[in-house]
Amino acid sequence: MTQPFSYKLLAQDGAARLGEIATPRGVIRTPAFMPVGTTASVKAVFLDDVKAAGSDIILGNTYHLMLRPGAERIAKLGGLHSFMRWDGPILTDSGGFQVMSLAQLRKLTEKGVTFRSHIDGAMYELTPERSIEVQNLLGSDIQMQFDECTPFPATFDEAESSMRLSLRWAERSLAAFAQYGRPGRALFGIVQGSTFPELRRESAAKLTSMDFHGYSVGGLAVGEGQRAMFDTLDFTTPLLPTNKPRYLMGVGTPADIVGAVERGIDMFDCVMPTRSGRHGQAFTWAGKLNIKNAAHIEDLRPLDETSTCPASRDYSRAYIHHLFRSGEYLAPMILSWANIGFYQELMAAIRKSIAEGTFADVAARVRAVYPSTVEDDAGADAEAARSLKSK
Template sequence: MTRPRFAFETHAVDGRARTGVLAMRRGDIRTPAFMPVGTAGTVKAMLPEHVRETGADILLGNTYHLMLRPTAERVHHLGGLHTFMNWPHPILTDSGGFQVMSLAGLRKLTEEGVTFQSHLDGRRILLTPERSMEIQRLLGSDIVMAFDECTPYPATRDEAAASMALSMRWARRSRDGFDAGGDHAAGSALFGIVQGGVYGDLRAQSAADLLDIGFDGYAVGGLAVGEGQELMFKVLDETVPHLPAGAPRYLMGVGKPDDIVGAVERGIDMFDCVLPTRSGRTGQAFTRRGPVNMKNARHKDDPRPIDEACGCPACRSYSRAYVHHLLKAGEILGAMLLTWHNLCFYQDLMQGLRDAIAAGRLAEHAADFRATYAAGDIDPV
């Protein structure tokens, strides 16, 4: 049986939250979904098959980093990103807009696109909506993101309006460039990105512009850039009602576990964030009782697992004392075990949300999660 290019089906609704399946040619994505970040063609400190074992249905790759090294053309020549990194399941690629924004003084923004200086060798490179679509096509992305300008925070209303309008013009060019992609366009999906800063009317206008162009899914960009959780949730409350119920909604770059729970309650279906992997490399473990610094000396004699409720390999087979020792000794295994644990925690979080929505008890589940997460870690007796 031929699998669909792209189909989104809602299975259950609880308040504004919903659970379902995004079906694609390389597999199904259960929603709400968390996408581990594989920026440069790898989820740091993890084998692809182990990422899959955590429960991940889809990974995120990055246009900006892969275009610079090893280059999209080289990846394409070697069989595409799925073959290159040994991940046969769906991949979403970020368009590069966020990374280009973060270059600040190293970029020049024009109507055509963004000219920036490579952080690898200093070359001047022009990235346009058309080139972003070409790179994502060469990589073989399943979900392609439109090229946009990620509006920084803080920004005045006039600044946010000008930035949003430019992103909408680039969205049209991204749509046209994607549609010119031939066989790849026929086998993948294109998501538009809502911008507008923290201004509800600009977000509504951006959503309307994207709907007029027409996309397979709709992302909310320009959040988790310093505005804080309360303001982020306010923007979601003002934005999500303008997005179609029949398309997936993706909150880009989010986030902390309690950010995800609150965004799911507001109708978001997809998330990505470097937090679980980055934290794993710096000694922080996410647990049901909140984050824990495994470098702290109080763990050095603790025989308990990182999280007694977790079934990941780190918690099944190793003690806090051993993980603490690895981190203090600078052993790579410490980062590997913590990364594996954190990714399992995030996937367990998503499964718990999916189950709660399906059972019609999301409010109770979210309240229990918040209370336990805020309680803090317990010292050994």
């Protein structure tokens, strides 16, 4: 467990980057999609199946785990990896987004945020120092600075104030990481500034001068729509170091992912694969499929005959449709598994195409079956934001 954290750029196709992130618990192939394991569980999917699908890393949530079962308890039980039976890398978010979106009676100050738990009403305080302490008690391999996720829409003044607060918290997060961190673990800074270029430039410049292990673009996929998100990435991603990983938080749809990869992003996470699976929606190479539709009642075809994932390849649409109609627990399990499989197949195809210089072909294939309009994008991003709040 002593191998240092590092990023290696292996190839580029335009701005799209093929790389590897080395961690003490294994290599993360990038571009990478991280299934969300909010409360030490990727909802409705066995972690053995998550790994077999090709996932190198998963995400855990600081806010939820500090409330239940508690960071100190998880540390006492051997840490998050042992607790949930996952031996690969884990990234934990800082908990800031959930505090702002889920907690009751919250109060934001320079020190941090005090809030009432949405679970039992108990009062808590989350500061940059406590967030980093919790993440280290959990034992995550990649940790995030504590920040304020700027809501959308925000005025310039609101976004500026929020961004500068996050910068001050970034400095305190680094100091706490120096105190609590262990060899091989990494801390990422989070670039904020809403959709304002000058604020993103200031945030990126000051964060890169602090020399984090990696950088995230935060405050997107919160309702601004795909076009605004891509425009923001166009002027933000080039400001980030080329020798460190770049992470777009909370994204997203297949079209979002290929568009962000085109703009130099390396890492993604979203609850969409498992959340959609629990509600009867499958992602396939032919597009989205609503398995609850009556058209599937006697359809013996698999979800996707081209898939290498057993969930997509080995169960008939008729059977999965029946399971949903019968209210069987197995229904969301199969579909969530299948969606994790599709997302990892998508990332594998993206990585292969970058190595071969054919990324544009994969991007075109994805857009052909996952088209979007500006109006649809805004609705999809708002839905993604709502789903993140439900983590």
